[in-house]
Amino acid sequence: MSQHLNPAVIGEFRTIVGAAGLADTPEALAGFLAEWRGLYRGSATIALMPASTAEAAALVAICAREGIAVVPQGGNTGLVGGAVARSSPERPEVILSARRLRAVRAIDSDNDTITAESGCVLSELQGAAAAVDRLFPLSLAAEGSCQLGGNLSTNAGGTNVLRYGNTRNLVLGIEVVLADGRVYDGLRALRKDNTGYALRELFLGAEGTLGFITAATCRLFPRPRGVATAFVAVADPEAAVALHAAARRQLGEVLTAFELMSRYALELVLTAKPDARDPLDRPAPWYVLLETGGAETQTAAEQRLESFLDGQIQSDRVMDGVSCRSSSQRDALWSLRHEVSDAQRLAGASIKNDVAVPISAVPALIREGTDLVTRLVPGTRVVAFGHVGDGNIHFNLSKPPDMSDSRFLAQWEPLTVAVNDLVAKLGGTFSAEHGIGLLKTAELARFRGGVEIELMRRVKRALDPANLMNPGKLFGD
Amino acid sequence: MSQHLNPAVIGEFRTIVGAAGLADTPEALAGFLAEWRGLYRGSATIALMPASTAEAAALVAICAREGIAVVPQGGNTGLVGGAVARSSPERPEVILSARRLRAVRAIDSDNDTITAESGCVLSELQGAAAAVDRLFPLSLAAEGSCQLGGNLSTNAGGTNVLRYGNTRNLVLGIEVVLADGRVYDGLRALRKDNTGYALRELFLGAEGTLGFITAATCRLFPRPRGVATAFVAVADPEAAVALHAAARRQLGEVLTAFELMSRYALELVLTAKPDARDPLDRPAPWYVLLETGGAETQTAAEQRLESFLDGQIQSDRVMDGVSCRSSSQRDALWSLRHEVSDAQRLAGASIKNDVAVPISAVPALIREGTDLVTRLVPGTRVVAFGHVGDGNIHFNLSKPPDMSDSRFLAQWEPLTVAVNDLVAKLGGTFSAEHGIGLLKTAELARFRGGVEIELMRRVKRALDPANLMNPGKLFGD
Numbered sequence: 001m002s003q004h005l006n007p008a009v010i011g012e013f014r015t016i017v018g019a020a021g022l023a024d025t026p027e028a029l030a031g032f033l034a035e036w037r038g039l040y041r042g043s044a045t046i047a048l049m050p051a052s053t054a055e056a057a058a059l060v061a062i063c064a065r066e067g068i069a070v071v072p073q074g075g076n077t078g079l080v081g082g083a084v085a086r087s088s089p090e091r092p093e094v095i096l097s098a099r100r101l102r103a104v105r106a107i108d109s110d111n112d113t114i115t116a117e118s119g120c121v122l123s124e125l126q127g128a129a130a131a132v133d134r135l136f137p138l139s140l141a142a143e144g145s146c147q148l149g150g151n152l153s154t155n156a157g158g159t160n161v162l163r164y165g166n167t168r169n170l171v172l173g174i175e176v177v178l179a180d181g182r183v184y185d186g187l188r189a190l191r192k193d194n195t196g197y198a199l200r201e202l203f204l205g206a207e208g209t210l211g212f213i214t215a216a217t218c219r220l221f222p223r224p225r226g227v228a229t230a231f232v233a234v235a236d237p238e239a240a241v242a243l244h245a246a247a248r249r250q251l252g253e254v255l256t257a258f259e260l261m262s263r264y265a266l267e268l269v270l271t272a273k274p275d276a277r278d279p280l281d282r283p284a285p286w287y288v289l290l291e292t293g294g295a296e297t298q299t300a301a302e303q304r305l306e307s308f309l310d311g312q313i314q315s316d317r318v319m320d321g322v323s324c325r326s327s328s329q330r331d332a333l334w335s336l337r338h339e340v341s342d343a344q345r346l347a348g349a350s351i352k353n354d355v356a357v358p359i360s361a362v363p364a365l366i367r368e369g370t371d372l373v374t375r376l377v378p379g380t381r382v383v384a385f386g387h388v389g390d391g392n393i394h395f396n397l398s399k400p401p402d403m404s405d406s407r408f409l410a411q412w413e414p415l416t417v418a419v420n421d422l423v424a425k426l427g428g429t430f431s432a433e434h435g436i437g438l439l440k441t442a443e444l445a446r447f448r449g450g451v452e453i454e455l456m457r458r459v460k461r462a463l464d465p466a467n468l469m470n471p472g473k474l475f476g477d
Numbered sequence: 478m479s480q481h482l483n484p485a486v487i488g489e490f491r492t493i494v495g496a497a498g499l500a501d502t503p504e505a506l507a508g509f510l511a512e513w514r515g516l517y518r519g520s521a522t523i524a525l526m527p528a529s530t531a532e533a534a535a536l537v538a539i540c541a542r543e544g545i546a547v548v549p550q551g552g553n554t555g556l557v558g559g560a561v562a563r564s565s566p567e568r569p570e571v572i573l574s575a576r577r578l579r580a581v582r583a584i585d586s587d588n589d590t591i592t593a594e595s596g597c598v599l600s601e602l603q604g605a606a607a608a609v610d611r612l613f614p615l616s617l618a619a620e621g622s623c624q625l626g627g628n629l630s631t632n633a634g635g636t637n638v639l640r641y642g643n644t645r646n647l648v649l650g651i652e653v654v655l656a657d658g659r660v661y662d663g664l665r666a667l668r669k670d671n672t673g674y675a676l677r678e679l680f681l682g683a684e685g686t687l688g689f690i691t692a693a694t695c696r697l698f699p700r701p702r703g704v705a706t707a708f709v710a711v712a713d714p715e716a717a718v719a720l721h722a723a724a725r726r727q728l729g730e731v732l733t734a735f736e737l738m739s740r741y742a743l744e745l746v747l748t749a750k751p752d753a754r755d756p757l758d759r760p761a762p763w764y765v766l767l768e769t770g771g772a773e774t775q776t777a778a779e780q781r782l783e784s785f786l787d788g789q790i791q792s793d794r795v796m797d798g799v800s801c802r803s804s805s806q807r808d809a810l811w812s813l814r815h816e817v818s819d820a821q822r823l824a825g826a827s828i829k830n831d832v833a834v835p836i837s838a839v840p841a842l843i844r845e846g847t848d849l850v851t852r853l854v855p856g857t858r859v860v861a862f863g864h865v866g867d868g869n870i871h872f873n874l875s876k877p878p879d880m881s882d883s884r885f886l887a888q889w890e891p892l893t894v895a896v897n898d899l900v901a902k903l904g905g906t907f908s909a910e911h912g913i914g915l916l917k918t919a920e921l922a923r924f925r926g927g928v929e930i931e932l933m934r935r936v937k938r939a940l941d942p943a944n945l946m947n948p949g950k951l952f953g954d
Binding site: 108109110111112113133154155157161165166168169178182183184185186188189190191192193194195196197198199201202204205206210222224225241242244245248249250251252253254294295296304356357358359360361387389390391392427428429430431432433434435436444447448451452453455456458459460461462463474 | 585586587588589590610631632634638642643645646655659660661662663665666667668669670671672673674675676678679681682683687699701702718719721722725726727728729730731771772773781833834835836837838864866867868869904905906907908909910911912913921924925928929930932933935936937938939940951
């Protein structure tokens with residue numbers, strides 16, 4: 001492939017990182033350019049893999065000097081094209097991969113912190129925490145391959161947000177290579193530190209547009225000893241929200257998950273997975289999977305959850321329910337929830353909306369949203385499920401049974417615009433956890449326009465005046 | 478008093494806010510200019526009290542047009558001079574007070590959020606939450622007079638950080654009048670919202686240097702039902718840290734407070750307060766006040782804490798202890814902790830250090846810090862107490878018994894520099910919760926200098942290019 005870069009500059013890169021730190025053949029580059037949903041095809045003639053912060057800084061300094069743009073990349077598991085390079089001879093870009101920044105630099109079990117480099121795979125960090133009897137609570141579908149740096153740069157959410165917050169809440173300090181190649185060393189491990197602006201929070205979730213994060217100090221938590229799980233039937237989303245409020249009040253701090261799914265979503269899973277079983281005897285319109293975890297014993301946790309559910313059944317908020325008695329039962333219940341996305345493929349083409357609203361607006365979102373999309377495209381099937389405790393509903397749409405995939409997907413824009421407008425009317429957001437990347441830049445301008453995006457642009461110009469860090473992401477071209 | 482401002486401009490202000498919204502006599506201004514520790518004396522010829530966001534925006538727009546600096550002020554309870562005006566004919570400043578922005582705009586008990594204006598007194602917000610059976614967990618000594626806007630602008634800490642985090646962790650959305658008089662409406666009530674930079678976090682803790690916060694949407698929590706409190710003796714700070722780790726592991730999510738104090742600190746309180754009693758029969762070198770709070774019943778909470786402490790006594794980590802059986806006993810234990818600051822006055826002049834280190838470094842801070850200050854000023858008495866769970870120790874110094882106040886206070890700088898240098902060596906911070914204001918600008922430049930303060934200056938210039946918002950705070954003149 002023809003290089004977009006000056007050979008002398010490539011020589012400088014090679015001097016810094018060595019042969020193991022540089023990919024410039026089509027074969028070696030393939031993994032950096034693929035985008036797993038197939039929405040984008042990356043373009044770059046080189047990927048750089050520094051093995052230390054100093055190497056990363058030296059590379060970025062050269063890029064800054066030469067006006068070469070830098071596309072940070074972690075595990076490349078993002079959903080919005082945030083790590084996609086778009087190099088061209090006129091506007092060269094290099095991929096800066098964290099994959100060789102793999103050190104766990106320190107674990108302090110008295111301070112409950114771990115300091116790790118940004119190329120660590122999330123599941124490795126979970127394991128490192130478990131090895132000292134601690135929990136690193138960040139957990140999401142891609143945890144076996146996504147990297148800490150990507151989690152940090154996207155402020156990743158996942159299944160434990162209800163209890164532990166998003167990634168921003170889990171981080172005490174970061175180390176960043178800035179757009180000019182200097183290093184911001186903010187690797188503090190402090191729970192209180194009121195010394196100026198929230199620089200850390202600014203780099204977290206910036207999708208690589210302000211710098212390249214090389215390491216972070218993250219909070220660890222006690223590992224839950226007693227975990228209790230139940231799968232219950234409710235009449236409608238209103239009942240689910242009322243059940244959530246009751247669970248917050250009566251189970252309080254031990255509530256770790258509160259997941260909603262519709263009967264239709266469950267049926268998709270039951271059809272798709274031959275070994276999946278309906279946990280309840282009779283069908284019900286909606287289901288909630290709820291879980292508690294905490295310091296009390298397993299027996300105490302189970303008793304507390306059952307006693308709570310007995311009360312909810314007596315007050316008619318819950319129609320029916322089952323709580324699990326073994327970890328295999330627990331896995332079976334969770335797999336019903338986790339398989340929804342996959343199972344939805346059975347129903348043909350789909351349009352996915354990663355939206356969040358205030359918890360109190362979840363029923364309105366589902367009811368009004370269903371009316372809206374079935375008016376626009378009669379027969380559209382709504383596959384609604386998600387994290388009620390975070391107000392984060394995957395409001396996914398499957399094509400009408402008798403419509404072709406392509407005809408349905410041609411309605412992508414009007415359906416998405418309609419859903420996002422409804423979400424905005426309800427005080428919600430068009431991107432709960434996936435971020436903006438390349439995919440949602442128009443929506444960012446539409447819903448965060450005016451003063452808000454201007455403030456973001458000012459911050460961007462202040463920290464990266466030459467627009468070298470991940471150009472085009474967030475703001476568009 | 479002679480005005481620093483053009484009478485026509487004052488007329489414009491008056492047209493916007495009316496007579497009730499403008500103070501320009503020495504009597505009316507007195508409360509805005511006083512600084513309660515007496516470290517500063519404010520100077521201003523006018524204070525403006527808008528009654529709405531629109532009024533605040535109109536006032537700031539005039540200031541921007543005229544080049545008049547704006548000093549935001551809440552309850553004026555800060556400890557570092559962050560709300561002190563320094564107006565002069567050459568560089569006029571107006572005080573912009575939030576005190577008439579008093580509305581609680583909304584409470585959503587299904588979403589567990591409250592939206593309130595920045596002039597609300599903290600205790601009013603606590604009360605508004607309690608009225609709907611919820612907890613607004615921010616709690617600090619000044620809660621009867623400090624205002625939400627000040628809490629937000631200083632990222633206030635307080636006694637519930639261990640469980641609920643600092644103010645930044647409690648806020649989902651904010652509304653801000655920017656330096657040019659426009660309004661940033663970021664009043665979203667969402668737990669997941671990945672749509673661009675962390676603007677909210679940037680304004681929170683910015684000490685009024687980036688804008689004037691007019692309202693916020695804050696998270697509410699379930700009110701704890703069972704609260705258990707104990708006062709235990711430990712041999713040394715190492716034992717306290719080990720006890721904290723055991724409490725995190727065994728009590729987990731219900732641990733709400735873990736406060737350390739030395740025997741000397743307790744003795745000061747016992748001497749100062751005639752009705753205070755030593756809770757234990759025999760003196761011990763160090764004490765920990767620990768508390769749990771959660772959804773379980775009062776009886777269950779007490780049993781769990783006692784069972785935990787029995788185990789700790791058997792393993793010799795705890796020497797002795799008492800748990801309380803009534804709310805009056807609980808109040809008595811807490812007052813021992815709360816009275817330390819006041820009681821320290823008995824020991825004469827004091828120098829206070831609001832520092833934090835990693836929890837694991839708390840013993841080294843106390844041991845090395847004591848060596849250091851007694852070497853510098855022999856006879857100095859260390860009054861160490863604070864929030865071990867946050868690593869936040871009030872490392873306060875009382876003069877040697879035979880030294881005059883003024884001779885001791887003349888050592889303020891070398892003692893503070895030595896303590897802060899030690900804290901930095903231990904990976905800590907010279908300002909855990911009080912902020913920078915005017916008092917600690919030199920320390921900010923010393924410890925956050927180089928790249929870090931340059932990033933902050935760039936952000937400041939990007940959002941307030943004319944340096945009109947609270948000039949001189951954070952960065953110095």
